[in-house]
Amino acid sequence: MNARFISLMATNNFHAVAAVLAQDFVLEWPQSKERIRGAANFAQLNTEYPAQGPWVFTINRIVGSGKEAVSDVSVTDGVQHARAISFFTVEHGKITRMVEFWPDPYEAPFDRAQFVERIE
Template sequence: MATNDFHAVGAVLAQEFTLEWPQSGELIRGPRNFALLNAEYPAQGPWRFTINQIVAQGETVVSDVSVTDGVQQGRAISFFTLAGGKIMKIVEFWPEPYAPPHDRARFTEPLI
């Protein structure tokens, strides 16, 4: 992904690959659609990825990755299912940041 050559990512995706985005109710089916969607997504520059954390157990991997094109910023929490050395399925969440409620300020402090 860091190379922004999204068609090359197809080498690690199974032919039956699916990507689910539950928040928007979308399903992306197949390596080709995955590559085209990412290649055609509006960006101000190359996408840069920062891996915050990866957890793996057997055929299941979870990643927490920050993404930016220099203007847009996002964070993806992704659940991968592997089979035969390929990625079969990803269920991915793109949470939106929000201001904390004032009523818990006495219990919390800013992360930054």
């Protein structure tokens, strides 16, 4: 289900995503303390989000079972680059709930080069 969600998002026609969202769909962003209710609000928010070009979605990993899944997706508009970790709840073939985290990259907090490899 969440692979279909991501492929619909990749069309950049965010209203089309409603096909996989439940009537009472809710998306939560704990980091910014925001909740989006309903497919219409979700679609409009994504449509109006400032972008430099079409959004491109790269699936890094999806894991899950029938009612729950987690995706790790990279997103870019050619200028902005982000990564989203999304937790999906699915009921009756529709996504009812998502909890999504958009972590920001940061420099290592102390010198630990002797213990780690840099990821590029």
